[in-house]
Amino acid sequence: MTFELSVDEFDRRDWQRTDPDAGTVRIAMVGLGWWTVEEAMPAVADSTFCETTVVVSSRAEKAEAVAATADTVTHALTYDDLIAGEATDAYDALYVATPNSLHLPYVEAAAEYGKDVLCEKPMEASVERAAEIAGIDAETDSTVMVAYRMQTDPAVRRARELVADGHIGEPVQVHGHMSQPLLEMIPDPDQWRLNPEYTGYGATVMDLGIYPLNTARFVLDADPVSVTARLESTHEAFADVPDEHASFAVTFDDGTEASCSASQNAQRTSYLRVLGTEGEVVLEPAFFSDQTRAMTVRRGDNRVEVEVPPVEQMTEEFDYFGDRVLAGDSPHPDAAHGLVDLETIAAIHEAGDTGDRVRVGDAAE
Amino acid sequence: MTFELSVDEFDRRDWQRTDPDAGTVRIAMVGLGWWTVEEAMPAVADSTFCETTVVVSSRAEKAEAVAATADTVTHALTYDDLIAGEATDAYDALYVATPNSLHLPYVEAAAEYGKDVLCEKPMEASVERAAEIAGIDAETDSTVMVAYRMQTDPAVRRARELVADGHIGEPVQVHGHMSQPLLEMIPDPDQWRLNPEYTGYGATVMDLGIYPLNTARFVLDADPVSVTARLESTHEAFADVPDEHASFAVTFDDGTEASCSASQNAQRTSYLRVLGTEGEVVLEPAFFSDQTRAMTVRRGDNRVEVEVPPVEQMTEEFDYFGDRVLAGDSPHPDAAHGLVDLETIAAIHEAGDTGDRVRVGDAAE
Numbered sequence: 051m052t053f054e055l056s057v058d059e060f061d062r063r064d065w066q067r068t069d070p071d072a073g074t075v076r077i078a079m080v081g082l083g084w085w086t087v088e089e090a091m092p093a094v095a096d097s098t099f100c101e102t103t104v105v106v107s108s109r110a111e112k113a114e115a116v117a118a119t120a121d122t123v124t125h126a127l128t129y130d131d132l133i134a135g136e137a138t139d140a141y142d143a144l145y146v147a148t149p150n151s152l153h154l155p156y157v158e159a160a161a162e163y164g165k166d167v168l169c170e171k172p173m174e175a176s177v178e179r180a181a182e183i184a185g186i187d188a189e190t191d192s193t194v195m196v197a198y199r200m201q202t203d204p205a206v207r208r209a210r211e212l213v214a215d216g217h218i219g220e221p222v223q224v225h226g227h228m229s230q231p232l233l234e235m236i237p238d239p240d241q242w243r244l245n246p247e248y249t250g251y252g253a254t255v256m257d258l259g260i261y262p263l264n265t266a267r268f269v270l271d272a273d274p275v276s277v278t279a280r281l282e283s284t285h286e287a288f289a290d291v292p293d294e295h296a297s298f299a300v301t302f303d304d305g306t307e308a309s310c311s312a313s314q315n316a317q318r319t320s321y322l323r324v325l326g327t328e329g330e331v332v333l334e335p336a337f338f339s340d341q342t343r344a345m346t347v348r349r350g351d352n353r354v355e356v357e358v359p360p361v362e363q364m365t366e367e368f369d370y371f372g373d374r375v376l377a378g379d380s381p382h383p384d385a386a387h388g389l390v391d392l393e394t395i396a397a398i399h400e401a402g403d404t405g406d407r408v409r410v411g412d413a414a415e
Numbered sequence: 416m417t418f419e420l421s422v423d424e425f426d427r428r429d430w431q432r433t434d435p436d437a438g439t440v441r442i443a444m445v446g447l448g449w450w451t452v453e454e455a456m457p458a459v460a461d462s463t464f465c466e467t468t469v470v471v472s473s474r475a476e477k478a479e480a481v482a483a484t485a486d487t488v489t490h491a492l493t494y495d496d497l498i499a500g501e502a503t504d505a506y507d508a509l510y511v512a513t514p515n516s517l518h519l520p521y522v523e524a525a526a527e528y529g530k531d532v533l534c535e536k537p538m539e540a541s542v543e544r545a546a547e548i549a550g551i552d553a554e555t556d557s558t559v560m561v562a563y564r565m566q567t568d569p570a571v572r573r574a575r576e577l578v579a580d581g582h583i584g585e586p587v588q589v590h591g592h593m594s595q596p597l598l599e600m601i602p603d604p605d606q607w608r609l610n611p612e613y614t615g616y617g618a619t620v621m622d623l624g625i626y627p628l629n630t631a632r633f634v635l636d637a638d639p640v641s642v643t644a645r646l647e648s649t650h651e652a653f654a655d656v657p658d659e660h661a662s663f664a665v666t667f668d669d670g671t672e673a674s675c676s677a678s679q680n681a682q683r684t685s686y687l688r689v690l691g692t693e694g695e696v697v698l699e700p701a702f703f704s705d706q707t708r709a710m711t712v713r714r715g716d717n718r719v720e721v722e723v724p725p726v727e728q729m730t731e732e733f734d735y736f737g738d739r740v741l742a743g744d745s746p747h748p749d750a751a752h753g754l755v756d757l758e759t760i761a762a763i764h765e766a767g768d769t770g771d772r773v774r775v776g777d778a779a780e
Contacts, residue, residue, distance in 0.1 A: 218682070219681075219682075222594075222660050222678055222680075222681045223592070223594075223660065223662060223676045223678065223681070225590050225592065225674065225676070227588070227590065227690070229587075229588075229690060231692075276770070278643035278645075278664065278770075278772070280643075280664065280666055280672050282670060282672075284670070295587050295588065295672070297588060297664055297672040297674055299643065299645065299662055299664055299674065301645055305647060305649070307645050307647075307660070307662040307676070309590065309662055309664065309674035309675070309676055310674070311588045311590070311672070311674055311690075313587055313588065313690070315587075315692060316584075316587045316588070316690055316691065316692050317583070317584075317690055317691060317692070317693060317694050317695050317713060317714070317715070318715070319690060319695055319713070325592070325594060325676075325678070325681055325682055325684060326681065326682060327596075327680060327681050327682070328682060329682050330682050330684055348682060348684070349682070350682070350683070405641070405643075405771070405772035406770070406771040406772055407643070407770035407771055
C-alpha cells in the first residue's frame, strides 16, 4: 500500500460538479452577529457559486448598516419582513446563523417560499425542533444543508480518504477536543451562548463538542450508538448551563470509541486523532479556521507530516452548497444527519445528569 | 509568570538524597522474562545505587543461564529456593517482575526475611491480593515501592512541576493513551498477558491503560473518584479477556476528567495531554522508554517544545529506590498508592461490563 501525502492535495475540491460559469445562488444572510459579518459574508464575497443579496436582522437599522458594507446586497430586511415574504425574488437560499433556538422559524419561512437553506449547527436547540427541520427537509421542495464546515475542509476530507482506504488498518479509537476562552473572546456574561433559552441543552457540547463529535462521524463514516459523559460548571458565568467543561465518550456503530472533550473556559486548543490497528492520523490544530493546520500520519515507525495554511473554510462550504443547488443535487450533510447530532448531544446531557450510559435516541425530551 | 523550558532540566535528579558513594542495594531479580533480562538488569548494571546479586526463576537452569551473563550475580535460585529462605544474606531487596498474579508470594517472602521490595505494576491481579501487599507494606518493616517508572521519568516530573506551579492555570481535562501491537511483539496467543489467571482483570487496562491512569494521577497530584468505560475484544487471541481495546474516563478528586484509552492490538502510540484554563502541556511520545520524547507547553499563542533523547527510565527508577532504601526513607509510590490503581482498574472493568459509572472502591470482588 502506498503511503504518501501530497501537499497539492490539500486544496483539491473533490466535490465540484458545476461549471465555474454556472452562475450563483443568491443568499439571504439571516442573523448578523460577528460570525456572519466577519466570517460568512467575506467568505461568500470570495466564493464562486454564491453571492449575498439580502441581509436580515432583528432591527432594520442594523440590517441597513450591514447592507451598506456590501455592493451585492439589494435588500435589508427585519426577521418579520422575511417571514412576511418580502423580497422573495431577491434571494434563492437562506443562510441561518441566528442563535440555536431561532433556526426553525426561518427554515419554515424558507419552505413556505420555496427557498433552500444552509443552516448553522447545531441545527436547533432541541431534538424536537431539529426533528421539525428534518421533516421540512424530507417533505418539502426546500433542501436543508447543515453548516458543518469541517466536512468541506480539505484536510478533514483527506483524513477521511486515508481512513476509508485502509491506511491506518481498522479504526479502533478516536480522541477529539475543542476548547476556547469564551469570556475572553466575548467579555459578556449575558451572551446568548450562556443562555439555555437560546442555546438549548448547554453552552459547550452544543457549540464546541459538536466539532469532534461530527468530524469523528464524518472521518469514520459511522454513526453514534451510545454515550457516557461528565459535565461540570463552576465559573459563575456558567451558572445557567451544565457544561462549562464537558467530557464525553461516544460508541460508534462500527465499534470505534471516541473519547471527546470540550470547554468554553480553557486554553484555545483543538485536535482529532484516529488510531487504527496499523497506523494513525492526527489533525492538530483541527477545528479553528484561522490556524495553520497539520496532518500527521503514522504507520509503524514511518511518519509523514503535512502542514497547510488556513483555508477559507466558509468559502469552501458556501461553494459546495452553491455547487449542489446549481446542479440540482441534494447537498450533504442534510437535516437527517444534523438530527443525529442533536439526539447525541441530548444523550450526552442526560448521561452527564445521570452518570450512566445513554443510548442515542433514548434521551428524554 | 516566567515561561521557559530548559533542556538541561530534563536529566535533573531532583529526588536524590544519598551520596553517590553510599554503597548499593543488592537486588534479587524475581522473574526472568524479557523485561527483566533486557531492560531491568542492564538498567541496574548502569545504576549508582543498585546491583544485581541474585536471580530467581521457575527453573534452576534458566536462573543459572541468566546468572552467567552478569558478573555481579552470586546466586541463581528457583522460586521455591527464594521462599525457603536461601541466600538471604546475598540480597537486600527483591525486584518482583513475575506475572501479575504471582507478585504476592514473593512480597510475603520479602516480609518474612526482612527485605524491601520494588514490585512491578499492576501490583497484583486483584484488589484483594493488592490489599494484602498494602497490608505488608503498612504493617511490617519491609517497604514496598511500586515500579511506576513514569514517576521517576524526568519529563513527567517536569510536567508535574509545570502544572503544580500554575503554568497552565487550573487543570481541566486530560487525554491519555497507550497502545502497541502485542501479537507482533510476542507472536504467541498463549502468552500470560492474554491469560486472566495470570493477568487478573484483563490484558490491556492492567498492562497499558495503567500508564495514562497513573501518570495522570501523578501529574495532577489527584486521585480517581469514579469511572466510565467501554471494553471490547474481537480478535480471537483476546477471547479470554474483555479488553483488546479499552476506553475509559476517570473523574479525579480535583474535578479534572481524564479521557483515556489503550489497546494491545493497534499502532504503537502514546501520549498524555493536560489542558488547563490558561495553557496545556503535552507529552508525546509519552510512555515508551526507547523513544525520543517531546514535551510541548502552550499558553495562549505561545508555544515551547523540548525534545529529549530517551532516558534509561529503569535506571532512574532503580536509583530512586536505592537512594531511598540507603537513606532509610520510604520510597513513593508505595503499596497504598498502587492499591488505588487496582481499585480503579476493577471499577473500569465493572463499568465496561455494566455500561454505567462506577465509583472507585465500589467494584464487586
